[in-house]
Amino acid sequence: MSRQSFPLSRVYGLLEPGPVVLLTTAHSGQRNVMTLSWHTMIEFEPPLVGLVLSNRDHSFGMLQASGECVINIPTVEIADKVAGCGNTSGADTDKFAMFGLTPELAAQVAAPLIGECYANLECRIHDTDMVNKYGLFVVRVVQAWIDPAVENPRTIHHLGYGNFMVAGERIKLDSKMK
Amino acid sequence: MSRQSFPLSRVYGLLEPGPVVLLTTAHSGQRNVMTLSWHTMIEFEPPLVGLVLSNRDHSFGMLQASGECVINIPTVEIADKVAGCGNTSGADTDKFAMFGLTPELAAQVAAPLIGECYANLECRIHDTDMVNKYGLFVVRVVQAWIDPAVENPRTIHHLGYGNFMVAGERIKLDSKMK
Numbered sequence: 005m006s007r008q009s010f011p012l013s014r015v016y017g018l019l020e021p022g023p024v025v026l027l028t029t030a031h032s033g034q035r036n037v038m039t040l041s042w043h044t045m046i047e048f049e050p051p052l053v054g055l056v057l058s059n060r061d062h063s064f065g066m067l068q069a070s071g072e073c074v075i076n077i078p079t080v081e082i083a084d085k086v087a088g089c090g091n092t093s094g095a096d097t098d099k100f101a102m103f104g105l106t107p108e109l110a111a112q113v114a115a116p117l118i119g120e121c122y123a124n125l126e127c128r129i130h131d132t133d134m135v136n137k138y139g140l141f142v143v144r145v146v147q148a149w150i151d152p153a154v155e156n157p158r159t160i161h162h163l164g165y166g167n168f169m170v171a172g173e174r175i176k177l178d179s180k181m182k
Numbered sequence: 183m184s185r186q187s188f189p190l191s192r193v194y195g196l197l198e199p200g201p202v203v204l205l206t207t208a209h210s211g212q213r214n215v216m217t218l219s220w221h222t223m224i225e226f227e228p229p230l231v232g233l234v235l236s237n238r239d240h241s242f243g244m245l246q247a248s249g250e251c252v253i254n255i256p257t258v259e260i261a262d263k264v265a266g267c268g269n270t271s272g273a274d275t276d277k278f279a280m281f282g283l284t285p286e287l288a289a290q291v292a293a294p295l296i297g298e299c300y301a302n303l304e305c306r307i308h309d310t311d312m313v314n315k316y317g318l319f320v321v322r323v324v325q326a327w328i329d330p331a332v333e334n335p336r337t338i339h340h341l342g343y344g345n346f347m348v349a350g351e352r353i354k355l356d357s358k359m360k
Contacts, residue, residue: 017341017343017345020340020341022219023200041200042198044222044232044234045234054222056222083355090359091357131315133312138230140224158350161198162359164360165195165357166359167353167354168353169199172336172348172349173347174347175258175338175345176344176346177264177344177346180269181217181340181344
């Protein structure tokens with residue numbers, strides 16, 4: 005894909021609709037990717053995002069140790085890879101190799117961008133106060149990338165037990181909301 | 183609608199796809215409703231949800247003072263009302279009257295259920311440690327309701343500036359994920 009820098013002020017519009025994301029991390033020569041749906045915007049700019057991980061996730065320790073991650077947003081075209089990443093553990097699997105995901109160099113963090121995702125958000129840990137209690141990491145997006153060729157990304161949204169909703173039609177309403 | 187009790191263990195599947203929700207509160211004889219997209223699941227059961235509000239929202243003080251709320255999930259059929267609730271403030275508007283939303287009695291909290299929403303989650307505040315820093319309330323769902331007649335709810339998902347995505351097709355993938 006031909007990746008372009010994306011304004012940090014508009015990042016919320018990518019995550020607010022609630023897509024499943026692929027979280028990448030890197031630490032001590034290892035890299036990993038996990039499937040994650042438990043996230044929320046916390047602040048517009050600088051964009052702060054809350055990510056909830058389980059301490060049983062292999063990525064939990066890698067995020068904590070490295071202090072960095074990339075939030076990659078996939079679309080339905082790679083839904084099988086997304087489900088595959090959710091079914092396996094980085095403790096014993098190189099998921100990039102297993103599912104044919106292409107790790108690419110990020111600009112500001114060691115964690116890789118996923119080439120097959122239409123948007124990539126490079127993040128640094130901002131606040132770990134809620135990690136012990138809830139596995140909730142507050143991260144700050146420091147660099148955002150998008151494939152401008154993808155106009156209406158068909159993101160996927162998890163309903164539970166392998167059921168997903170695919171992003172449908174777009175509508176415009178009279179709204180003063182940012 | 184004919185509302186039925188919904189298992190707390192399955193609540194995450196309603197919020198995880200990231201729909202815009204209508205948050206209702208009640209305090210001192212007043213009630214209010216606000217439009218909100220910044221939420222995440224935090225725990226499966228009991229279901230814990232993170233809600234991010236601005237302290238400029240009229241509902242912020244009402245949630246803080248009452249310790250209770252209802253998360254109501256609307257569908258595209260009432261999208262205009264949802265946008266309307268986002269464009270107005272409960273400080274000077276009775277949004278239920280203005281947008282024709284029907285407040286109904288909840289079972290365990292004072293905040294009303296919205297009759298026009300296909301799902302309603304009665305909540306109590308669980309943790310306020312992150313309220314001052316981020317406006318992040320951790321609430322616990324204590325009672326959930328659903329309209330069983332709505333099979334594939336066409337929830338709406340905010341993209342920014344009045345642009346919304348409507349829930350599209352459902353797919354099933356081979357997944358071990360809960």
